Amino acid sequence: xxIVPAAPAAGRPNPFPVSWTTRAAWLGLAIYSVYAxxxxxxTWERFVFGLGNGARFIGRxxxxxxxxxxxxxxxxxxxxxxxxxxxxxxxxxxxxxxLAASRNLMPIWVSWPARxxxxxxxxxxxxxxxxxxxxAVGFGxxxxxxxxxxxxxxxxxxxxxxxxxxxSLKQVEAVRATGASFMNVIFMAVVPQVLARFTGFATxxxxxxxxxxxxxxxxxxxxxxxxxxxxxxxxxxxxVLTILLAIIAIIFVGxxxxxxxxxxxx
Amino acid sequence: MTAIGAMTGAxxxxxxxxxxxxxxxxxxxxxxxxxxxxxxxLRGISLDIAGQGITAIIGPSGTGKSTLIRCINRLVEPxxxxxxxxxxxxxxxxxxxxxxxxxxxxMVFQEYNLVERLSVMENLLCGRLGYISPVRAWLRRFDPAxxxxxxxxxxxxxxxxxxxxxxxxxxGGQRQRVGIARAVMQRPDLLLADEPTSSLDPKTSVxxxxxxxxxxxxxxxxxxxxxxxxxxxxxxxARIVGMAGGHVVFDGLPADLRDDHLKQIxxxxxxxx
Numbered sequence: 001x002x003i004v005p006a007a008p009a010a011g012r013p014n015p016f017p018v019s020w021t022t023r024a025a026w027l028g029l030a031i032y033s034v035y036a037x038x039x040x041x042x043t044w045e046r047f048v049f050g051l052g053n054g055a056r057f058i059g060r061x062x063x064x065x066x067x068x069x070x071x072x073x074x075x076x077x078x079x080x081x082x083x084x085x086x087x088x089x090x091x092x093x094x095x096x097x098x099l100a101a102s103r104n105l106m107p108i109w110v111s112w113p114a115r116x117x118x119x120x121x122x123x124x125x126x127x128x129x130x131x132x133x134x135x136a137v138g139f140g141x142x143x144x145x146x147x148x149x150x151x152x153x154x155x156x157x158x159x160x161x162x163x164x165x166x167x168s169l170k171q172v173e174a175v176r177a178t179g180a181s182f183m184n185v186i187f188m189a190v191v192p193q194v195l196a197r198f199t200g201f202a203t204x205x206x207x208x209x210x211x212x213x214x215x216x217x218x219x220x221x222x223x224x225x226x227x228x229x230x231x232x233x234x235x236x237x238x239x240v241l242t243i244l245l246a247i248i249a250i251i252f253v254g255x256x257x258x259x260x261x262x263x264x265x266x
Numbered sequence: 267m268t269a270i271g272a273m274t275g276a277x278x279x280x281x282x283x284x285x286x287x288x289x290x291x292x293x294x295x296x297x298x299x300x301x302x303x304x305x306x307x308l309r310g311i312s313l314d315i316a317g318q319g320i321t322a323i324i325g326p327s328g329t330g331k332s333t334l335i336r337c338i339n340r341l342v343e344p345x346x347x348x349x350x351x352x353x354x355x356x357x358x359x360x361x362x363x364x365x366x367x368x369x370x371x372x373m374v375f376q377e378y379n380l381v382e383r384l385s386v387m388e389n390l391l392c393g394r395l396g397y398i399s400p401v402r403a404w405l406r407r408f409d410p411a412x413x414x415x416x417x418x419x420x421x422x423x424x425x426x427x428x429x430x431x432x433x434x435x436x437x438g439g440q441r442q443r444v445g446i447a448r449a450v451m452q453r454p455d456l457l458l459a460d461e462p463t464s465s466l467d468p469k470t471s472v473x474x475x476x477x478x479x480x481x482x483x484x485x486x487x488x489x490x491x492x493x494x495x496x497x498x499x500x501x502x503x504a505r506i507v508g509m510a511g512g513h514v515v516f517d518g519l520p521a522d523l524r525d526d527h528l529k530q531i532x533x534x535x536x537x538x539x
Contacts, residue, residue, distance in 0.1 A: 170375065170377060171379055173341055174379035174381075174445075175395060177339050177341060177371075178393050178396055178448075179365045179369030179371075179396030180365070180403075181365060181395075183400035183403075184396075185395075186400075187403050188384070189381050189392075192384050
């Protein structure tokens with residue numbers, strides 16, 4: 001038994017050609033990773049030292065403190081409100097933007113600017129957008145909502161446009177051939193083809209906004225994030241754990257709800 | 267504008283009545299289509315189609331049969347030429363007047379082209395989309411008379427029990443029945459059929475042709491039919507148009523179509539055994 005691949009019969013091309021470019025790229029990536037780690041002082045001793053510190057930190061978190069429950073509920077409620085409002089407005093904005101960005105239904109002078117707008121919405125992480133809005137409109141939930149709306153449009157509109165670009169144009173053609181107006185074609189031939197996927201994107205975005213809404217507060221955008229950040233700064237690590245557990249619970253519930261919605265719209 | 271309005275009214279009143287066939291004839295003059303500049307698929311086609319009966323267009327694949335049919339309802343833009351129907355040159359219509367012309371021209375497709383995720387009933391009512399606003403379409407507020415007619419048509423095509431099933435649950439033959447019913451829902455003055463049986467087995471093909479021929483004869487709708495199957499063409503059509511290389515090379519009664527013509531249309535002769 002030989003593990004060396006059989007040499008191809010004379011006169012035949014090698015059926016499994018080797019790509020030296022790909023091998024060189026993998027090797028290059030491996031070398032760079034080691035080099036970057038050496039630059040950034042990523043060492044085993046440093047890691048072990050960090051572990052000890054982490055153990056002390058976890059020790060101070062336990063047991064979780066249920067002292068400031070009013071703060072917790074208020075923060076959670078605000079995060080939930082931020083997430084839901086941002087998702088609703090994000091979806092409403094994404095529908096026309098995504099439709100405008102679809103290259104198979106729209107002329108290039110419509111789709112190009114729409115795609116540029118989507119790319120702009122996607123350029124920055126929600127934290128950076130949240131900081132911008134906090135500076136622009138001041139501290140509080142409104143900044144967080146605006147930041148997450150931008151993130152939602154960047155995500156949903158892009159995927160929605162892609163879903164529209166993958167539809168069967170035969171179905172569209174048939175409906176157009178009946179003399180249907182453009183909007184009727186959209187409602188009866190395009191929407192049925194993308195509705196299930198769109199519902200999937202929207203519920204995923206709600207899920208994502210729930211998580212992000214707990215974070216925008218750290219930069220002043222309202223919600224449980226600000227409560228969390230304050231607790232960190234006051235070294236109330238036991239209360240921090242309570243907040244973290246509450247966030248996990250919310251994400252779980254959101255996940256279950258999203259799955260249920262997706263199933264309903266299949 | 268008033269002339270178009272009057273025409274529309276006349277066509278609507280006359281639908282289904284014999285004696286109105288004059289308004290249902292089609293006249294094609296010098297129709298040319300080039301997908302690529304300098305390489306015409308249709309080379310100056312001129313045809314007069316009477317306002318009744320089935321006209322079958324036969325010819326090899328890639329000879330422009332489908333392009334010809336799609337130029338009529340402008341799913342394909344003609345490069346040059348005129349298509350006269352009910353006093354209008356279809357080749358020049360734009361916007362609303364094009365949509366109003368399309369409302370009166372039904373089309374049946376090779377691959378049925380049903381909206382897969384809509385129900386059978388919704389697919390039939392797509393045939394009425396030229397007449398209702400987007401809001402009503404969205405809310406499915408179709409005219410009750412149209413809904414009643416859709417139920418009747420479903421019974422006629424033998425799918426009465428399938429009204430609320432999704433189109434993607436149907437077999438090929440059933441889908442084409444829905445496709446035909448959708449076209450007839452338009453109360454068309456002309457029916458275009460682009461290879462309606464090419465995706466179906468021989469028995470189903472005959473059934474579909476019988477259904478289409480029967481329904482259109484009953485409502486006196488002229489049919490322009492692209493079809494590969496010469497036997498089916500001869501059996502159902504009143505007139506056969508043979509195309510080759512973007513030209514009409516035969517135009518006559520099915521009985522007059524000889525093997526010599528088929529050689530001229532399809533080329534070669536070994537396949538004619």
